[in-house]
Every structure is written in C-alpha cells, then in structure tokens.
Amino acid sequence: MPPHADKQRKRPKQDRAKETRTRILTVSAHLFGSRGIGNTSTNRIAAEAGMSIGTLYRYFSDRDEIVKELTDSLFLQVEDRYSRLLTVAADKTPRDAVADVIRTAVEILVANGPLVRALVADLHFYGSGIPEFEPRLRMIIKLYLIHLLGPTKNVDIDIMALVVLNAGFATALRSVEMEDEGLDRDVVIDNTADMIGAWIASVTEPV
The missing domain is CATH 1.10.10.60 (Homeodomain-like)
Structure with a gap:
C-alpha cells in the first residue's frame, strides 16, 4: 500500500x-x-x-497525484499559449480569434493525444482531473474575450465564455481522433470558428 x-x-x-x-x-x-x-x-x-x-x-x-500532475501540466501549456495570444487578440476579428483559441488547444491536445484519450475515457470512473480543468480554462477564455471585445453591452460574457469553451474545446478533444476518422482537422476548426465568430458578431454591440 x-x-x-x-x-x-x-x-x-x-x-x-x-x-x-x-x-x-x-x-x-x-x-x-x-x-x-x-x-x-x-x-x-x-x-x-x-x-x-x-x-x-x-x-x-x-496514482491520483501523478494524474493531477499530468493534468496540471496540460493546463499550464494552455495557459502559457493563451497568454501569448492575448498580446495580439485586439488586432483579430472574433472569428479569427476563436480560430486561434481552438487551434492552440488542438495543437496541445494532439501533442498529448494518448494521455488526453485516457483522461477522457476514464472520466466517469476515475478522478481524471478534467472536471477541475474546465473552470480554469473557462476563466482564461473569459479574460481572452474581454480583451478581444472590449466594453460591450447586452452581453453576458460568462455565458459567451461557456459557449466558446463547449464548442471549441469539444472540437479540440475530438481533433485527437479526427484524422483516424478521415476528417480534415483544419476544415473542422475553420467551420467551428466561422459559426462561433458569426454568433459573437451578432450578439455584441460596442458601448
């Protein structure tokens, strides 16, 4: 023991x-x-x-401590990459900014593909750390959206961050196996960014 x-x-x-x-x-x-x-x-x-x-x-x-360490390492990679994205977010359209968010997550998750599959597969019976990963990632996306959009009215930034996370992160997680299924990863990312970007543009109105 x-x-x-x-x-x-x-x-x-x-x-x-x-x-x-x-x-x-x-x-x-x-x-x-x-x-x-x-x-x-x-x-x-x-x-x-x-x-x-x-x-x-x-x-x-x-083993729990090892899993937590590996999950924290994934988050730190995401945090570091998104911190760099913040420096250019203001110069991006919502669509291109969302594409950057998704593509960055995809690159990190694909690079850690076997581990990511294990974390997701064992989520329901083992404390994989993914539930703790989600709110941390949502906060980063919220800060990114605030930096990108600036002051807005009639927009719940928390809901927007949740939508971007759910759609974007789901695409990122699925991207680990997309090529094995004959899907073009870049096309899926671009289509997802098109939809989320169009939605952001439709609901945001500068103050």
Whole structure:
C-alpha cells in the first residue's frame, strides 16, 4: 500500500532527482494512454520506469497525484499559449480569434493525444482531473474575450465564455481522433470558428 502520510511531496531540486521525476511522469503518460488510467498501477509504472516502488513513492504518494500532475501540466501549456495570444487578440476579428483559441488547444491536445484519450475515457470512473480543468480554462477564455471585445453591452460574457469553451474545446478533444476518422482537422476548426465568430458578431454591440 502506498504511504499517504506525506501527501504533498517536495519538488526535487537536484538534476538527478528532477530527471527521475520527469521519467515517472513520462512513463505514466505513456501507460495511461496505452492501458487506461484505471488499469495502470503504480507498481507497473515503477517497473516500466526501471525503479523500485519505494523510489516512485519518494516522488508521488499515489496514482491520483501523478494524474493531477499530468493534468496540471496540460493546463499550464494552455495557459502559457493563451497568454501569448492575448498580446495580439485586439488586432483579430472574433472569428479569427476563436480560430486561434481552438487551434492552440488542438495543437496541445494532439501533442498529448494518448494521455488526453485516457483522461477522457476514464472520466466517469476515475478522478481524471478534467472536471477541475474546465473552470480554469473557462476563466482564461473569459479574460481572452474581454480583451478581444472590449466594453460591450447586452452581453453576458460568462455565458459567451461557456459557449466558446463547449464548442471549441469539444472540437479540440475530438481533433485527437479526427484524422483516424478521415476528417480534415483544419476544415473542422475553420467551420467551428466561422459559426462561433458569426454568433459573437451578432450578439455584441460596442458601448
């Protein structure tokens, strides 16, 4: 049984310790993607990473903590990329800005495809972290829309952020498997951006 007394492990400072921690996360992401989260034990992760289970527990107290770390890493990638988008949002049309939001999410999710599929597939029976991911992402999109649109009236920016998230993020999640289904990812992104951009233009009116 894993030790739970020290739930929050200290982050390693030495290069060797950092490399070990990174190896655990890399192996975990691969195994989660190929076997599913629920079917991947910490013993299996340790074995695949070439270390003892005791060594793994020096860095992560259990599988939940590994999943949370991987999910947080996905969010930080999104946050970093969207922060860069904010610097040019004001120069974009709503349609092009939405396309940038979706395309950025797609690039990140496709790059982490196996892990994303595992997180979504195990959502209903395992604490995959996706429910915590959604409100954090919605807040970023809300800030992005405020920056993009400026002062507006008769617009509920919270609802707009939720709509953009639901349509855009759903497209991003589905994009992980679009090419396997014979769909053109860029066409789907452009069509989604066209629809959301047209809707934003129709409901926004400058003050």
